[in-house]
Amino acid sequence: MTGPLGWSVLGQTLVRRERWPGGHRKCVPLVYPGQDVLPDQPVLRIEQQEKVAEAALVEQRLSSPVAGKIDIKAVRDGLNATGEGETIPAGLRGHVVDITRRGGVVIESQAAVIKGAIGAGNQVAGILTMWQPGNSSPGTQAIPPGAILVVPGPLSLTMLRLAISSGIAGLVASSIELRDLEGFLQTDLVQLLDSENIEQTQAHLPPMTLLITEGLGSIAMPARITNLLSQHQGSVVLLSGVTSLRQHIQPDLVISLSTKEVQQNWHPVKSEMTLVPGAQVRVCGGEHEGAVGTIDHLFTYQQIFSSGVRARAARIKLEDEKLLVLPLSLIERIG
Incomplete structure (x- = not known):
């Protein structure tokens, strides 16, 4: 189990x-x-x-x-x-x-x-x-x-x-x-x-x-x-x-x-995978892999990235206060 x-x-x-x-x-x-x-x-x-x-x-x-x-x-x-x-x-x-x-x-x-x-x-x-x-x-x-x-x-x-x-x-x-x-x-x-x-x-x-x-x-x-x-x-x-x-x-x-x-x-926490503003996330790919931060904003429309790819995205505020805009596929919720 x-x-x-x-x-x-x-x-x-x-x-x-x-x-x-x-x-x-x-x-x-x-x-x-x-x-x-x-x-x-x-x-x-x-x-x-x-x-x-x-x-x-x-x-x-x-x-x-x-x-x-x-x-x-x-x-x-x-x-x-x-x-x-x-x-x-x-x-x-x-x-x-x-x-x-x-x-x-x-x-x-x-x-x-x-x-x-x-x-x-x-x-x-x-x-x-x-x-x-x-x-x-x-x-x-x-x-x-x-x-x-x-x-x-x-x-x-x-x-x-x-x-x-x-x-x-x-x-x-x-x-x-x-x-x-x-x-x-x-x-x-x-x-x-x-x-x-x-x-x-x-x-x-x-x-x-x-x-x-x-x-x-x-x-x-x-x-x-x-x-x-x-x-x-x-x-x-x-x-x-x-x-x-x-x-x-x-x-x-x-x-x-x-x-x-x-x-x-005792305040039990239940695992929730939905990406929402305020959720703590980890970057799971790309040059910032491993970085941890909080979702600052979820974009309503797809964003265009430097590679030319269009994707749903979020703005992430990292622990060092730096802001990143990343595709949702590259982040996972951890808290």
Whole structure:
């Protein structure tokens, strides 16, 4: 159960997510409908035979040149460890509303949601950790095992290799060049996004979930996103990298709001895609791609642009007070 297309940032909203580790696994629910859960509370257990079978697949992925230097034996030993099997934390603070037929746990939560332009990888939970800008790479910072690391700038293939070798569960960044993303995923991006079988496609990706907020290229993360993430640093969050053009699914990061936040200032926002004066928008193409502003005026008639094209247009006031007139096809509503 992933999020549909919509605003890139929702500061307060009510969400429902199925907690499921991905793949065709056999999981046992540890909670029941009507129960309240905490983000770090185990809600699923992967049966032991599933862990043993998964060990060979993970070892095969980690043995690829992309993974860099990884202690494969330690990973394999961890997956094959004796005991009752790996438990999966909720990743959300909320209320269990259903158990799905495959054993997934559906949780309703009052949360903040950040949606990405592109992502890859199954749903994971971890501690939200901001990368310190003074460090040269994610691999040089002391990061909690299984963390969800936030890099507020562009990613490179080298950074991805260092991140995965550090045991990071997921990575959120602003942008990445196409060659670096495809080099890390070892697959064609168009084929990945247009795949008919999402579960099968995700199973063959490297074991680290990615969310790219702005898309391909070299674009910085907007302040509204970095500020929101900084406010929740240290929280357990839920990240999904699943992206599908066929099923209109975007990757997202879900951050449950604390009880105090809900009690003091709960004003849920509903996603609305209509372009109207006063709406906050993002430029999604052209030389100003990535810029954020507010619709100052919607033109009644089509405008003629320097290329000779006639199109419906809007005047946008950017965050630096600059005014732009852009075709509606090049802007998307974000707030």
